Structures are given as C-alpha cells and as structure tokens.
Amino acid sequence: MIKKFIPLIFLLTPLLALAASKPISVEQLSELRSLLNVAKERSNEADRMRKDIEKLSAEIAAINRSKSSINSEITRASEELEKKENFERENPGSLSPEALAMSKSNYNAVVKRRNDAQVKLNRANQTINEINSNLSGIEVEESHAKTAYQARFEQIANQVVNERVNSYKTPTVVTESATVACDSYTVSECKLRAKKEAERKAVEQGSVIVVDSITEISNLKLTKDQTRSEVRGIISQSQVVEQRLVNDDTAAFAKIKATITPGIGDSLYEEIKQSVWGDISAVVGDSKLATRATKSVGFQPVAPESPVEVKRSAPAYVQPVEEPRRQTYTPPPPPPKPNKPAQVIFTPMGM
Numbered sequence: 001m002i003k004k005f006i007p008l009i010f011l012l013t014p015l016l017a018l019a020a021s022k023p024i025s026v027e028q029l030s031e032l033r034s035l036l037n038v039a040k041e042r043s044n045e046a047d048r049m050r051k052d053i054e055k056l057s058a059e060i061a062a063i064n065r066s067k068s069s070i071n072s073e074i075t076r077a078s079e080e081l082e083k084k085e086n087f088e089r090e091n092p093g094s095l096s097p098e099a100l101a102m103s104k105s106n107y108n109a110v111v112k113r114r115n116d117a118q119v120k121l122n123r124a125n126q127t128i129n130e131i132n133s134n135l136s137g138i139e140v141e142e143s144h145a146k147t148a149y150q151a152r153f154e155q156i157a158n159q160v161v162n163e164r165v166n167s168y169k170t171p172t173v174v175t176e177s178a179t180v181a182c183d184s185y186t187v188s189e190c191k192l193r194a195k196k197e198a199e200r201k202a203v204e205q206g207s208v209i210v211v212d213s214i215t216e217i218s219n220l221k222l223t224k225d226q227t228r229s230e231v232r233g234i235i236s237q238s239q240v241v242e243q244r245l246v247n248d249d250t251a252a253f254a255k256i257k258a259t260i261t262p263g264i265g266d267s268l269y270e271e272i273k274q275s276v277w278g279d280i281s282a283v284v285g286d287s288k289l290a291t292r293a294t295k296s297v298g299f300q301p302v303a304p305e306s307p308v309e310v311k312r313s314a315p316a317y318v319q320p321v322e323e324p325r326r327q328t329y330t331p332p333p334p335p336p337k338p339n340k341p342a343q344v345i346f347t348p349m350g351m
Helices: 006-010 016-020 026-090 097-167 187-216 224-230 266-284
Strands: 172-181 231-246 251-264
Touching: 026 097, 026 266, 097 266, 172 187, 172 231, 187 231, 187 251, 251 266
Parallel strands: none
Antiparallel strands: 172 251, 231 251
C-alpha cells in the first residue's frame, strides 16, 4: 500500500496564471468575438421586432375597444338627430336652428372619430404585416449566425482541450522497487509478484507526478480520491534493474525502471473540458450562448437556440372607412281627429 501522495494535496488549487492568460490566440479571439457580435446583432434585431409586434397588438386591441364605444355613441347621436328632425318636420319652427345644427355637429364629430380610429387600425395592421414578413428573414439569419458561432466556438475549444489533455500525458521514467512475502508461492511466482508490485508502484508514482501538474486547471470539482481513480498510468519499456530473494529466501525483492504515460479518465476529462470552455467564454464575453455544459462525457455539441416563437396573426384585413348610414326614422301617422258629437237640442214640453 502506497502511503505517499503528497503531490495530490495541491490537486484542486486553481492556477491564477491560467485565469490571467488567454486560452486562445488573438486571431481566434477576434474571430469568435466577430461571430458572437453578428449573432447578438441579429438576436437583438429580432427581439426589437417582436417587441414592436407586441406593442402594435396592444394598440390594435385598444383601438377596437375604442371603436366599440364610438359605435355606441354614433347610435345615440343618430337617434337624437332623427328625433329632432322629425319633430321639426311635424312642428315647423318649434326648434331653434342652433339646436338642430348642434345635433348634426355632434353626430358628424362622432363619425369622424370612428373614421380616424379605423385609419389608425388599418395602419397598425399593415405595419404588423410588414414586421412579420421582415422578422421571418431576420430569424433565419439569427439562427445561422448562432449556429456559425457555436460551431466555431466548439471547434476552437475542443482543440484547446485536446492540447491541454495531451500536455498532461507526458511520459515519465520512474524507478521503483518492491518486496513481497513468498508464503506458499514458488520462487518464480514470488519474483513475478515482486516485479508486478514494483510496476504498480511505478504506475502510481508516474501518475501522481502528472496529477500534480493538473493544478493548472481552474475550477476543478473532483475530490482527491476521485482524481486518483481517474488518472491511470500506462506502463511501457519496463526493465528489471535488480531482482533477488531476501529475508532468508522468504521474500522477493524487485527493482524496475519503466516509462509511465498517464491516461486521464472520463470524469476528469469532462472537468478539464468544462474549465476550458468557461475560460474561453469569459475571454470572448459570451455568458450563455455557447457554454451550456451537458452531463454526458465529452460535451456534446450545443444545439442552436430556437428562435423565440411569436404568435403571428394572419394578414389583417384593412377595412375601408365608410360613412355610417343614418338610421331612418319613420314617425307613426297622426291619430284621426275625433268627430264632434251631434248637438242635442232639448225642447221643454208644453212650451
């Protein structure tokens, strides 16, 4: 059992130098920022159009409510005018010209208000139709711009990740020894067990050295035990330097010299990838578009964001402004004048 894991104590310490340095080249940074700006411009333009549609929709709803109220006023004004006109027809000179003119003026003013509201409604509907038509094209450009940025971001980020991971796989030449008790094993078996134990210790030592260099990764979340299990060394060019029986031939000693190449496990690889993606995102100035981490190993490509769905109404029918028809009021015929009863002349009898 190996008791010395001192380098692992510093495993989860973030390296400030990495945070201060740029993880990508100036050219790549400029390219990503340019693609991101195009995506943001298209997204902002689409958002402005959607807000304009919402504003116009609220305006149309208000106009329709106003028209309903105005139509009620038109009905009342029309009835009032008809009554006065009929009364003046039946009783010429009973109403002053000013009173009749005022009723006509009120009626015409309400009709004008209704016509003005209809003009505003037609204009708002026409504007919404134009915005909807333009928004469809902008949403396509928005989707393409986001996809282009995300694809290039992923390509550059994965390249940095692979370079970072490969830098941690530096082969190390390790010399290690081990002594094991033979017990009931044969001499050849006991020597082989001593060699295997020395190789195991060499792999562990070689891996620990590389694990210590992983302190260059910022924001690691793995525990020490998890990291120890995530780094697996690959042994190559193993050479027995010394091998013999010891302790009165009751144990075997083996000393080897081998080259150890660390291999990083899936969980640690994903942690490295998250760190790199976060560093690049911070430098580029993107807080959400391309840095959506998935739980699967290797960060699956980020799907492009779907454009915000806006409920678009069918092209609105623009209603022409018409003069409303006045209601025709037909007064009932005057009742017939009652006939005067015949005059009865009373003549007293005997006169």
